[in-house]
Amino acid sequence: MKKAILTGEHFFTGDVACAEGALAAGCRFFGGYPITPATEIAERMASRLPHVGGSYIQMEDEIAAIASVLGASWAGVKSMTATSGPGFSLMMENLGLGICTETPCVIVNVQRGGPSTGLPTQGAQGDMMQSRWGSHGDYEIIVLAPYSPQEIFYQTITAFNLSETYRIPVLIMTDEIVGHMSEKVIIPDSRKVKTISRTAPKGRKDRFRLFEPGPNGVAPMPAAGQGYNVHVTGLTHDEKGYPVMTVDTQVEMMDRLTGKIRNNLDDIIMTESYMMDDAEIVLVSYGVSARTCLAAVDQARKSGIKAGMFRLITVWPFPEEEIKKIAERVKGFITVEMNLGQIHREVQRCVGGKVPAVLVGHHGGTIIPPEDVLKKMKETF
Amino acid sequence: MGGSPDISKKQLDHPLDDLIRTDRLPHIWCAGCGIGTVFSSCLTAIKASELELNNISMVSGIGCSGRAAGYVKLDSFHTTHGRAIPFATGLKLGNPDLNVIVFSGDGDLFAIGGNHMIHAARRNMDITVICVNNLNYGMTGGQVAATTPHMAKSTTTPSGNPEDPFNLPLLAYASGATYVARWTMLHTRELTSSIQEAILKKGFSFIEVLSPCPVNYGRRNKEKALDTLKLYQEKTIIRNGAIPAGLDIDFSKEVVLGKFVDVERDTYIERYEKICRQES
Ligand code: SF4
Numbered sequence: 079m080k081k082a083i084l085t086g087e088h089f090f091t092g093d094v095a096c097a098e099g100a101l102a103a104g105c106r107f108f109g110g111y112p113i114t115p116a117t118e119i120a121e122r123m124a125s126r127l128p129h130v131g132g133s134y135i136q137m138e139d140e141i142a143a144i145a146s147v148l149g150a151s152w153a154g155v156k157s158m159t160a161t162s163g164p165g166f167s168l169m170m171e172n173l174g175l176g177i178c179t180e181t182p183c184v185i186v187n188v189q190r191g192g193p194s195t196g197l198p199t200q201g202a203q204g205d206m207m208q209s210r211w212g213s214h215g216d217y218e219i220i221v222l223a224p225y226s227p228q229e230i231f232y233q234t235i236t237a238f239n240l241s242e243t244y245r246i247p248v249l250i251m252t253d254e255i256v257g258h259m260s261e262k263v264i265i266p267d268s269r270k271v272k273t274i275s276r277t278a279p280k281g282r283k284d285r286f287r288l289f290e291p292g293p294n295g296v297a298p299m300p301a302a303g304q305g306y307n308v309h310v311t312g313l314t315h316d317e318k319g320y321p322v323m324t325v326d327t328q329v330e331m332m333d334r335l336t337g338k339i340r341n342n343l344d345d346i347i348m349t350e351s352y353m354m355d356d357a358e359i360v361l362v363s364y365g366v367s368a369r370t371c372l373a374a375v376d377q378a379r380k381s382g383i384k385a386g387m388f389r390l391i392t393v394w395p396f397p398e399e400e401i402k403k404i405a406e407r408v409k410g411f412i413t414v415e416m417n418l419g420q421i422h423r424e425v426q427r428c429v430g431g432k433v434p435a436v437l438v439g440h441h442g443g444t445i446i447p448p449e450d451v452l453k454k455m456k457e458t459f
Numbered sequence: 460m461g462g463s464p465d466i467s468k469k470q471l472d473h474p475l476d477d478l479i480r481t482d483r484l485p486h487i488w489c490a491g492c493g494i495g496t497v498f499s500s501c502l503t504a505i506k507a508s509e510l511e512l513n514n515i516s517m518v519s520g521i522g523c524s525g526r527a528a529g530y531v532k533l534d535s536f537h538t539t540h541g542r543a544i545p546f547a548t549g550l551k552l553g554n555p556d557l558n559v560i561v562f563s564g565d566g567d568l569f570a571i572g573g574n575h576m577i578h579a580a581r582r583n584m585d586i587t588v589i590c591v592n593n594l595n596y597g598m599t600g601g602q603v604a605a606t607t608p609h610m611a612k613s614t615t616t617p618s619g620n621p622e623d624p625f626n627l628p629l630l631a632y633a634s635g636a637t638y639v640a641r642w643t644m645l646h647t648r649e650l651t652s653s654i655q656e657a658i659l660k661k662g663f664s665f666i667e668v669l670s671p672c673p674v675n676y677g678r679r680n681k682e683k684a685l686d687t688l689k690l691y692q693e694k695t696i697i698r699n700g701a702i703p704a705g706l707d708i709d710f711s712k713e714v715v716l717g718k719f720v721d722v723e724r725d726t727y728i729e730r731y732e733k734i735c736r737q738e739s
Contacts, residue, residue: 080738107553109545128735133552135727137545138578145542145575146549149518152536153553175539302534302550303557305513309480309529311537320483321529321537 080129083268090263092256093160095227096186097122098263099234100158102271105184106132107157109146111139111165114198115254116188119160140165144172147183151176152310154301156238156275160186162254163196163205166212173247174213175312177335180245180289180297182276184237187249188257189365191442201254202442203365203416209249210394216332218339220346221249221394223364227261233391239274240346244338245296251393253416255366255445279306288319289331295338339395348391349400353379357386359459360404362425363414364390367446371414374451383455393421401428410459411435414451416442434458478502478512480532487526491677491684493644493670497591498527500647500668501562504654505533515558515658518547520572522598523672524564524591531562541572544579547586555585555728558658565592565606569625573605580634580663585726587657587664590627591644593672601675608708612679624708631665632703632720638664639703639720643691644671646716653718662726669714690714 083102090098097119100108108127110120124134132155137143143159150157161169166187176183191197192204205212209221220240224233230252241248279286279298288308289297297317300306313321314328339346353375354360361371371387378385388404390397405411410433413422422437429435438454440446479502488494505515512533519528521540528535538546547559561568568576568590579586595613596602603613603620606627610619631639638660642650650668657664671677671687682690690710699717708714725733 107549109549128731129738133731134735135548135552137548138574141542142545142548142575142578145538145545146552148538149536149546149549149551150553151549152534153550153557155553157549157553171539172542175542301554302516303514303554307532307534309535309537311529312539313537320480 079131082130083271084265085267086265088263088265089260090227091118091258091260092227092230092252093118093188093258094122095231095263096160096234096250096252097126098265099231100184100238101126101130102231102265103156103235103238104273104275105156105158105238106130107147107150107155108132108134109143109150109157109159110134110136111143111161113162113165115190115257116160116162116186118257119186119188140168141172144169144185148172148176148179148181151181151183152302156182156242158184158186160188162188162190163192164194166205166208170212174215174217176247177213177217177219178312179310180299180335181247182241182245182299183247184234184241185247185249187251189251189253197443199254200443201366201416201445203251203253203367204420204442206251206393206415206417206420209251216336218336219249219394220244220246220339220392221251223251223390223393225256225365225368225389227256227259228263230256231263231265235271235273239272242274242276243294243296244342245276245299246339251365253366287317289315289334290317291334291338295334295341343395346392347395347397349397350389350391352387352389354386354388356384358384358409359386359455360408360411361385361387361414361451362390362401362411362421363387364393364421367414367416370446370448370451374448377448377452378455385455390421396424398428401425405429405432409433412438412451412454412458414438414446416440416446475499475502475506478505478532480530483530486530488523489674491671491673492523493593494524494527494591496644496647497589497650497668497670498530498562500651501560501589501654502531504651504658507651507655508658510558510658514556515560516550518543518550518559518561520563520567522564522567522596523593524562525567527562541567541575543567544572544575544586544588548579548584551584551586552728559586560658561586561588563590565590565594565627566596566604569627569630570605577630577634580631580636580665582727583635583637583662583724585661585663585728587654588666589654590665590667591670592627592667593670593676595672595676597672597675601679613676614679626703626707627667628665628706628719629703635663635724636665636720637662637722637724640718641667641669641706641716643669643695643716645688645691649697662724
């Protein structure tokens with residue numbers, strides 16, 4: 079057996095840091111399918127997992143990849159897959175099964191330009207709304223957006239922890255640029271890595287109800303083979319897990335699926351403020367575009383503009399209350415993202431017209447230069 | 460390709476109630492449907508296998524046969540359309556001690572899920588796949604399937620099916636399955652012992668079970684439930700070890716049943732342990 083946690087200082091790409099974060103989090107199953115620019119995550123897991131007691135399997139397509147991940151999760155193993163746009167689209171149906179059956183797992187999307195085959199080797203952030211609403215039906219989801227290899231390492235651990243805590247698939251939306259850039263990644267001592275695993279059920283097995291919420295709104299989860307005779311279905315089901323095709327059951331199930339997220343926003347939403355104390359112009363960004371914003375804020379400050387950045391680490395659920403509060407005290411918002419205004423619309427909605435909220439977007443393929451952001455600041459404010 | 464399955468292994472007369480979620484009855488299957496018979500053969504085989512029940516999981520896809528997972532009192536997973544096999548693959552890899560049975564229909568396993576089927580057979584994933592073949596999509600009201608005979612009527616081939624159907628045992632064999640059999644739901648004794656054998660066998664096992672859908676397929680093709688059973692009785696012949704290429708279903712001639720393939724080959728997990736866990 080080799081070490082699962084490679085304590086020390088490394089020079090890793092974002093993709094490799096993601097794989098190492100997963101291993102540190104306790105992930106022991108990866109159902110993969112190659113796709114640029116996420117392949118390196120699968121490759122790293124294929125070479126590492128068999129030596130830490132886990133398994134990698136290359137499935138026949140992304141549909142099979144995520145199906146195998148859900149299956150492995152029900153065997154009691156922390157499981158994940160990684161993909162990019164086209165594969166992400168193929169995964170949407172079973173993402174819904176994961177949500178409906180409250181199956182913990184992590185899905186990474188190393189975003190590239192789209193639509194369709196798009197720009198396989200070039201970054202974009204065009205799947206952000208798909209990460210929110212891509213599977214059919216109504217639901218809540220948790221989506222994280224790291225902006226550096228070091229952060230990918232930690233956020234992958236967080237993604238597993240949130241997924242295990244809330245029994246929900248958690249998405250990591252990174253992009254080709256962060257996925258392929260190499261930076262210093264420090265992996266802490268294994269005792270300093272905080273990991274969370276799903277709560278095991280207690281009490282009599284024959285009285286156990288698979289979806290009966292615990293104190294945080296989430297039901298404990300047994301694994302197959304433990305004698306609970308679980309029934310797991312993508313049909314609308316009651317707390318026992320049995321299909322019941324009634325409006326009441328639909329309401330009860332949907333309230334449970336959405337409630338466990340909506341009632342725990344403080345635990346789930348993570349943001350970071352940079353130079354926000356006296357900021358008048360707020361850049362809202364996430365992932366690789368937040369790197370643009372860091373430079374833009376520094377340059378703006380040098381020329382006397384009071385700019386700051388509000389960075390979304392958790393993109394979904396959206397930090398609505400925080401944006402509303404900020405809107406009370408600033409002159410305006412600029413959302414910076416490599417798409418044509420997906421999160422921008424959310425920011426606009428939360429700002430509610432109190433102050434201007436504009437976009438510096440991009441069609442995808444290249445990082446947004448800080449100069450574009452500065453220009454927009456000067457034009458608008 | 461081996462001899463006939465041993466049907467005298469164990470007396471197969473246990474009551475099945477403890478394997479059924481009686482609190483979920485009545486089931487959804489129509490009167491005259493064959494799925495229930497296949498399902499009880501499967502449960503009887505599970506009992507007869509004497510395997511630890513806690514270690515058996517059943518996985519289904521979508522469709523009439525896909526509802527089986529909802530009635531079995533084991534760990535049971537009713538997944539998405541066509542995806543029972545890759546789900547089962549993950550379940551098995553997550554806990555290799557589990558005995559995983561996929562119970563689903565022909566449309567689910569061979570049309571929308573066809574790609575998963577051939578790849579699981581190719582890699583010799585250690586699971587058992589029971590495919591109830593009723594020659595059409597029953598749940599949605601009788602549309603043409605990848606198994607519908609040429610010229611048969613369905614709601615989407617009102618003038619007859621212009622296509623040819625798959626020969627399922629041939630496909631399973633060609634893809635690498637190490638156990639391949641075909642029965643009808645009328646051949647319960649053979650079917651039951653075949654399922655038992657398949658469950659106990661390591662590697663990818665595949666059993667096709669012909670089963671009537673009188674409500675949708677039968678009605679449109681002038682075949683009453685009893686007519687179908689008559690065909691199963693009169694037009695079938697058991698020929699163990701028959702060459703899979705000759706197993707096309709044509710009830711105007713004869714339909715071959717039996718165990719066609721029973722060979723040994725390393726499973727995916729065995730190879731993974733041997734090859735991938737080697738420290739370099
Ligand atoms: S529609 Fe056909 S296959 Fe489905 S339950 Fe009815 S008879 Fe059986």
